[in-house]
Amino acid sequence: MSEWLSSNLKELLRAEEDQMIAWRRHLHQYPELSFQEEKTPAMIAEILNGFELDEVRTQVGGRGVRGLLCGGAPGPTVALRADFDALPIQDQKEVSYKSQVPGVMHACGHDAHTASLLGLARVLARHRHLLSGNIVFIFQHAEEENPGGAIQMVEDGVLEGVDAIFGAHLWSPAPVGKILTAPGPMMANVDDFYIEIKGRGGHAALPEQTVDSIVVGSHIVATLQTIASRNVSPLESVVVTVGSFRAGDSTNVIADTCKMSGTVRTFLPEIRDLAEHRLKEIVIGTATMMGATAAVHYDHGYPAVINTLHEASILRDAAVAAAGEEQVEWMKPTMGGEDFSYYLQRVPGAFVFIGAGNPEKNAIYPHHHPLFDIDESAMKISAEVLGLSALNYLMQGTGGEEA
Template sequence: MSVIEKMVDISKLVEAVQDEVIEWRRHFHENPELSFQEFETSKYVYEKLLSFEKMEVSQVTPTSVMGRLVGSKPGKVLGLRADMDALPIKEETGLPFASKNNNVMHACGHDGHTAMLLGAAKVLSQLKDEINGEIRFFFQHAEELFPGGASEMVKEGVTEGIDGVIGLHLASQIPIGKFCICYGPVTAAADAFDILIQGKGGHGSEPNATVDPIAIGVQLVNGINQIMSRKVDASLRAVISVTQFHGGTANNIIPDRVTIGGTVRTFDPEIRKQIPIWLEKLTKGLTEANDASYQFDYQLGYSSVVNEENITKLVDHTIVETFGESNRVISQAIMGGEDFSAFSEAAPGCFVLLGAGNDRLEENFPHHHPKFDVKEESLVLGVTYYVQTALTFLNEK
């Protein structure tokens, strides 16, 4: 059979599951579950995978699932990953299949990810005779909540013996059909910090009798905002954002403490190591100078997702061959975080973004917004992407 004939066959198989994929996506959207609570979602996925011919299925953790498809001939092992969890957001889309779970919403496209990978699993299960090696389908829990589900699945051994892993994320800010691919870093390392400043409270009319933690906190925030411009080379991308400042209970009371929290995004491992040192040194100096004390907590979050060059070239070539060069965009890394990094640290990986928004970008709502939605025409493209890249990877000499 020629390459063109195989492409035609695959297109027909993908087209045959298109309506199911949309149905599955709407089911997941209507029944979202938070991180580490994806019990019904994982059960639904488990049962669907069992219905596919020649698919081995296992419950990796209480809320994650792995499907395993062993080809007719020996060869490489590839992992395909989708995340399944939703966010604590009250939906405002007005969709007929809007969330039935109050204050829980699929506001990041994970419903689409799960549906697309299910569609790919169904198609690939019908192509067992075309497969050399093995495909593992990772339906991952808890991408949105650190420490994340990917690292738990890796600890359970799902990546043992694997030769590569491929991921995909729908993106509402990118027009339908555009695949954005990076060589090297894709997402930033995402860390967090919390600082408590302990002062001495008192009456607002007598600040001289207090150790004002608000005044110290303001100085600290201003100092934090200068770290990047004074400590980090301007050519290196890094961000520290203070996102929380809590303190006080009344207009005439100086509180005895305030808490400050924020996020840190980096690509360079050395800068990532230095930032908590700089933050605590600044906090220590300001509190000591003002007769206050502090508590400092720094949490290392997801590592940067880094696309490995060889598998990225293969994925890049496959996208161009399947969807056309005009639909492949070489892009820069984004400052967002992604726990796909746990998979791509365990095996050579490639993670791409697939456009799922209108051409009129001003009409698209961002991820984690109450009105976020994806255009369902993108789902069939995601199924095709998974199927084509899997077959190309496994059948490549």
């Protein structure tokens, strides 16, 4: 029975496309920042209740929403996740659905993630009698913050009874129709660091009487690059980036204090530990050597997204069924981060990028850009890939494809 649903899912979702676009555009006009989401989860819960799901929980982990759909026969439980928070960016697009909230916009596609999963939920709810097992729909708040909403929802039991999870991210750097995923590591550990160097300020004409915090900081920036080049095997991956450097405000004053911050990206736990240890050694050692003092604050952020092999294979088969073999790629891991990783620490699962770029629709800007937009036809593809992944997982859990 689920086999019929899989075969007809594309057409069933096509009938929902206009509604998905309408939901997405409404959310795009009324975005809400991480941990400030109120109207968005209320809207999601109201829509889910209209599908007559078996359970709709709100305020999961704070502001998340969880919907449970029980099938007509017993079987495994699979979860599907979307996020719904926006970013503190001014929307500069001139479109009918431009953000109506000053300084806030959906610049990463989370509005479309939510609309896509709502469309899929409606289709599956109408055909629940064909399911052998259950589907949990997870709508997550605060993906953009660290720590984000995923860990809060996990700790609040959002994965209770769940055997596996799948998630998707619409991806404007890839053309619409393209689908990218990976077996194993897909996205990186994301850590941040904050450094404060204390020297001894003074007049620029008398440098011998000072300890120049800018010079100390410059040496630290350069030396931190040796973590990748001299401390980690070239066959492994690590990125150390100093993203901000602030010191001084005058041409004739040697700065007393220098502040820096940045990020470290890794995949393996042992490389993550090594990078943190060496960063602290380099900062403290360099400052001491040059007569200054330094303090380091190091934040462990999202862990790496590591797809489990079996679920990644199920997801890839679903992508091929949805878009064709030529459109699906095993991608190289990216050093970006995603708190979908917290779900994967608890249950098997896989994550996928769904191409959403299209120059003909001006969907050419990167994520977190004030002109960011997507080709909305990608939502239907995303819904189909997640839906087929869930259905295939349920069918395997009941002894394979049903007659």
